[in-house]
Amino acid sequence: MASPLGAHSPKLDALRALRTKAGRREQLRYAIEGPTLLAEALAAGRTPDAVYATEGALLAHRDLLAPLDGRTFVVPERALARASDVETPPGTIAVLPQALEPLEALLESGRPAVVLAGISDPGNAGTLLRSAEIFGIGHAIFARSGVEPHNPKVVRATMGAIFRMRLAVADGDELVDGARAHGYEIVAAARDGVPLPGFRFPPRALLAIGNERHGVSAWLPRWDKGVAIPQPGGGESLNASVAGGIIFYAFSQQFSGTNFRTETFEKP
DSSP states (O other): OOEEOOTTOHHHHHHHHTTSHHHHHHHTEEEEESHHHHHHHHHTTOOOSEEEEOHHHHHHTHHHHGGGGGGEEEOOHHHHHHHOOSSSOOSEEEEEEOOBOOHHHHHHTOOOEEEEESOOOHHHHHHHHHHHHHTTOOEEEEETTSOOTTOHHHHHHHTTHHHHSEEEEEOHHHHHHHHHHTTOEEEEEEEEEEETTTOOOOSSEEEEEEBTTTBSTTTOSOOSEEEEOOOTTOOSOOOHHHHHHHHHHHHHHHTTTOTTOGGGGOOO
16 A cells, blocks of 8 residues: 655655755666656566655556555655656656666677767757667667766656666776777767768677767767768758767668677677
């Protein structure tokens, strides 16, 4: 049975703190809002530490919340709204433990990864993860100086992909050293790179997408190959998430839908 919480409960103070980067760092947890994201998390095997819901949401989503009875708390609507990060609160907020891994663990897999090389916009970051997953890339590495993986806007923009992907955070030098040690090539989106579709991707690749104004160079000290997207229509630059989607698609096409099986990426 769901437990009632008063508006001044310390649990709600901790929940409100998760709206801030400092609060998420301190608690090593993050919040997701609404039944859709919660259902995605549960389907991916991510069990929340707690779920906070209004009485109305508890009734409306009883089938979803029933298995989480011992972790669910009923909260007054106004109190929950103060903890919400969205303009129209959906009535449920779930708290999950952060799921970051050491960079070394991701690189030991040999699988391709997207590198968010200094991406600061949370919407772009989340969309990059969503696109990467769609094209079979299940790992993502965030720049330590860029947007954090569990920023609420990042989480929403992934549309659930964040629950199914393996994530790490790294510095630029750390990434370069790790790539070399594990036989990866860093492929950076760059205007002076080899244009698609003629570019040949290495299978053991880290696909670096940078800030659309400054590129990858503001964060990444060096890379192995550059790939460019031809822009016959002109314009200053592509949005980072759009550019990433095009590159991820091109990468996936060169490997004929193999879904990047482990044996494809054995270290030479």
